[in-house]
Amino acid sequence: MPFPTADFPADRTPFLIVVDSEKEDFVVQTAKGEMLMKTFEIRDSFGLDNLTLTEKPEPVPKHGQILIKIRAVSLNYRDLLLVKGLYNPKLPLPLIPFSDGAGEVVGVGEGVTRVKTGDRVAGIFMQRWLAGELTA
Numbered sequence: 001m002p003f004p005t006a007d008f009p010a011d012r013t014p015f016l017i018v019v020d021s022e023k024e025d026f027v028v029q030t031a032k033g034e035m036l037m038k039t040f041e042i043r044d045s046f047g048l049d050n051l052t053l054t055e056k057p058e059p060v061p062k063h064g065q066i067l068i069k070i071r072a073v074s075l076n077y078r079d080l081l082l083v084k085g086l087y088n089p090k091l092p093l094p095l096i097p098f099s100d101g102a103g104e105v106v107g108v109g110e111g112v113t114r115v116k117t118g119d120r121v122a123g124i125f126m127q128r129w130l131a132g133e134l135t136a
Contacts, residue, residue: 068101
């Protein structure tokens with residue numbers, strides 16, 4: 001299943017996909033009460049045709065981790081290279097191609113002190129570089 005593009009003209013590729021949780025059901029509950037989240041992932045091999053809509057158990061944040069309800073995602077050139085297998089073809093699959101996004105913290109693991117539930121956050125590509133001059 002391709003990425004959702006219903007809100008975009010057919011002749012344009014979207015740069016930003018906004019997920020409106022009121023319109024899209026990206027978290028579903030099974031008959032047994034298990035919460036599942038929907039993801040687009042590369043399953044068995046690289047390539048645009050191998051992006052697959054899947055359902056995974058909703059994760060529980062571990063020590064030092066947070067759980068974010070994603071509100072917006074930007075798909076950039078790195079993501080395209082990743083999907084095509086040109087960025088790092090040795091990455092283990094399955095893989096969710098996602099470099100940049102923003103959302104709301106909905107769960108906090110033990111030891112987390114910089115954010116709390118309800119905070120709005122944006123991911124960064126270089127996770128350990130928060131400020132200042134970039135060093136190796």
